[in-house]
Amino acid sequence: MRKLLILVGVLLAAHVVLLFVHPAGAASPAIDPHAVNVGIVFDVGGRGDKSFNDAAYVGGERAEKELGVHVRFIEPGDGSDREAALRIFAAEGMKLVIGVGFIFTDDLVQLAKEYPNTDFAGVDFSVATDSAGNPIPPPPNLAALKFREEEGSFLVGALAAMVGHSKKVGFVGGMNSPLIQKFQAGYTAGVHYVCPDCQVIAQYAGVTPDAFRNPGKGKELALSQYQDGVNVIFHASGSTGLGVFEAARQTNKLAIGVDADQYSEAPGHVLTSMVKGVDAAVFDAIKRVKDGTFKGGIYSYGLAQNGVRYVYDEHNKALIPDSVQARLQQLRADIIAGKIKVPTTP
């Protein structure tokens, strides 16, 4: 008995001593009220996804370096953590609180109403519509950051038709949903714009979110399209696309990446990638808050804002002739100028 009490005493003493250890460089939890403080809450899954959350992180880091703002991040666990994390940031007096992913939509709307003096932003925020189909604007202190994926898809579609040397071009989607159909619609329009008699073979890996992480299915779909005479496939299918790249390598044909520059997945076989600039949108929102020009509403990022773009650099220059690149730049300018209207549904 006495031994046990001594043990408890020793453990307690050691714990109390360690409580006062203060390593050099330890951050103070108190936030600096004079700085611009920004809180970013990741989607469940958090950092390390090589896509969405990581892109938001990059945007936040860049804002810290270039704008001198303070950015803090929270990775939520279960479903109630999203609101809790937003609330922690709002209650701490952050100037801007960002939720990454459409799943934050409900939580952001509620918090924006409760904290009218805090600015909020939601990446891929899903804007509700009223019974007549008109969008319901978000609260005045909430910015919905949306992307016009169809515009970037249009350009890679035109590129696929121009360098494919085939009347057939391919598309592999992940989960068949309005979001991915936007990619398909833009891509198909781009193909037909430069090659009216070309045929787009569009296939989806499934109807559930699992269709975004099924490389086996991606490879199967891609192989059958390549055998069918397709020379270029654009995938918008998460990690299912890894199978598309595998098929491109195996058949020595070309594939187009999505969301981030996917050149390294299959060097020599990635024609380009349709990049979605989550990092730029996050940076932009932070910059507006710093400059005092932040306004709520729907922000739509397209080619004009560099919110979507296609990759053209030293890695894939050899695959894209100069004349083709010039034509793409012309198409890009035409879309920005409104001369070409890109559809959002196939």
Place this chain on the structure above:
Amino acid sequence: MSASAGARRWRAQLEEAVLPAVVALLIAALVGDVLIIVYGQSPGEVYRALLEGTWGNAYGLGQVLYKTTTLTFTGLSVAIGLRAGLFNIGAESQLAAGGFAAGVLGTLLPPGLPALLVLPLFIVAAAIGGGAVGGAAGVLKSKWGAHEVITTIMLNFIVLALLNYLTVAHFKVFDTLHTADVRSGALPRLSALIPPFHGSAANMVLFLALAVVAVAWWYLFRSRAGYELRAVGLQPGAAEYGGVNVPGVWWRAMLISGAVAGIGGLNFVLGYKHYYEDGFSTGAGFLGIAVALVGRNNPVGVVLAALLFGTLSQGGLAVNALVPKQMVDVLQAVVIIAVVTSVPEVRRVLRSARRRGGPEA
């Protein structure tokens, strides 16, 4: 003489209940200290932020109570299984199935019915949802001897995938991952009674959890069926010799275990968001195993353990700005390991000390 013997026994019981937990928590805290220092932060600051963000204000406390409510259900579910000698790893999917059943029921009811009137319907629906999953594993064990650890793990995959499919393909609201709002039966938040809890997710299901704990305690320790269940858990061969239908107890225990986890889904569906959301309960089922182990399969112990893990879970958010989320996950794991190793060890020391000390015990 008998009074002092009673007092001594009471003291011995108190020591056995409290001391192992104290030792385990201190060991866990020390490991946490070292990890935090290695990461380059100050343990004092991190623990202070953790306490401030949980018990330090009404909102944080409300969040702790919300998480405690779900963990009480899943912890109790696992504890009931373990009392019958069955290791239910399936609380994760049983919880989700219960929540899904309640969410779907809520979209089918006519709007505007009084919440108290329809609450029993929701409890039955959630219990059927969770109980069906748990009961399936129970029947597989009773009829064909399939090990419940294997079947409940596999049922997690099957049920979670099925619920995901049903939600996405049939029940979701456009552009979301959740069902439509329940039309009747939504329960008020705790902040309706106690305004400072404003904003926190804690709600009236907390009281339902306490009621279920009381019923479970009565069932386990005061009813004949509960006695049989515990007898099977301690020594199935002896129970069978004593006339207990062991396979019957097995499937009933799994059914009840699953039903209790399923009712936990009401905390999110009726109390918090008023809809079922795919993945709402991620991790709460597995954490229930830890809650049951630390609470030593006792309903009251489960509540206390749920409070501890609820605090750590909410505290993880509060300290996320200082240390990565994984740090709190590791800390939770250390608590579990410290408890399961130090409890028998400390008790052994206590008992041998008493044996040397006198005739008592």
